[in-house]
Amino acid sequence: xxxxxxxxxxxxxxxxxxxxxxxxxxxxxxxxxxxxxxxxxxxxxxxxxxxxxxxxxxxxxxxxxxxxxxxxxxxxxxxxxxxxxxxxxxxxxxxxxxxxxxxxxxxxxxxxxxxxxxxxxxxxx
Numbered sequence: 001x002x003x004x005x006x007x008x009x010x011x012x013x014x015x016x017x018x019x020x021x022x023x024x025x026x027x028x029x030x031x032x033x034x035x036x037x038x039x040x041x042x043x044x045x046x047x048x049x050x051x052x053x054x055x056x057x058x059x060x061x062x063x064x065x066x067x068x069x070x071x072x073x074x075x076x077x078x079x080x081x082x083x084x085x086x087x088x089x090x091x092x093x094x095x096x097x098x099x100x101x102x103x104x105x106x107x108x109x110x111x112x113x114x115x116x117x118x119x120x121x122x123x124x125x
Contacts, residue, residue, distance in 0.1 A: 002026045002098045002114040009119030014088055016123070020081040022096030022116055029077040029098075030054075033105030035112060036070060036081045038092035038121075048094070050105035051079060059105060086123045093118040 008020040020036070035050035049070035050059045058070050069082040079096055097112035099105060106112070 002029070002032060004096050004098060004114055004116035006094065006096050006116040006119040009094060009121045011122045011124065012086055014086060014123055014125050016086050017082070017084045018086065018121060020083070020094055020096075020119060020121075022079045022081075024077045024079070024098060030074040031101045032098040032114075033102045034070075034072060034079040035097045035099075035105055035107075036079075036094060037097060037109055038090075038094045039118075040092040043092075045095070045109050046092075047107040047109070049081060050107065052103070052105060053101065057104065059107070061107075083121070086121075088123045088125045091121060091123050093120050 003025045004022055006022045036048040037045050038048050039045040051070045051072050055072045067085050072079040095118045096116045098114040099112050
């Protein structure tokens, strides 16, 4: 079992930056591939980024490359999502998720077994 708690969301203006954090506890954090997803009202949950167990592999939705950076600190049981140059279309609830241990983390939500409660990110124009 893994418990995940996100933080760092908020209301910002377009062009601003935010850093989301997700702290894990329970099952050995470093055994899990980690990902960030987001869900806007009326839309399906969307993959944002993922990071391998060691942190050496990172994966992004193409439209996020260059603006978002995922990283992890296994000593702190934490995964981060640095979001720069935010746009109004980035407005969503952002969730972190953990799998049960994969070499390459999936982009599919159903590949993840553990989810946080989400943190709201709102970008005004």
